[in-house]
Amino acid sequence: MSPRGVAIPDLRERLFDAAERVLAREGPAALTSRAVTGEAGCAKGVLHTHFDGLDAFIAELVLDRFARTAQKAAGLPGRAGSSTVPANLTAVALALLESLDPTVVGLAMTRADASLRIRTALADGAPGFAAIEESVTAYLDAEVRLGRLAAATDGAAVALALVGTVHHLLMTGWGEAPDPRERVERLVALLVGTATAQA
Structure with a gap:
């Protein structure tokens, strides 16, 4: 247990990881601020010191995981011409699919305040699905320019x-x-197969 008043390195990530472990092990009903801080080895009140309640914490967890995936996807255009188009697209798609445990997503969707916070943040420009979509579009357009996809491919x-x-x-x-x-x-194979068949 971290002593009171001592700064905890990477506290947010430590709490997020702890929440994911609690949810995976015990399900949504077990997720309380006390369960999270206990799992993280922190003082009981530390979550409420850094977040505006449990719903805000859940929203920040979801947004953090989306932002991580958006950051990975941002490097996708630079991979144009390397590996294969299906492999590159599959990697970023699976990174998004595995960015959050379905239990976390389900919890966020059923808590009205958490869901609203997530939607508002994404609408205000927090990195998420739109940013990932933009990166995938830029990547596909780059592959078209390299001739690895048909010129008529609609990357967007x-x-x-x-x-x-x-x-x-x-x-x-x-x-x-x-x-x-x-x-x-299978979807990636279909989409890329359609694009290459036009060549």
């Missing part, structure tokens, strides 16, 4: 189809449905 439409589908899979959770990673791989 392909990016929308890919990111929109992954968003749907992420938000609806895995449950008893088929493994969404396989569905993402």
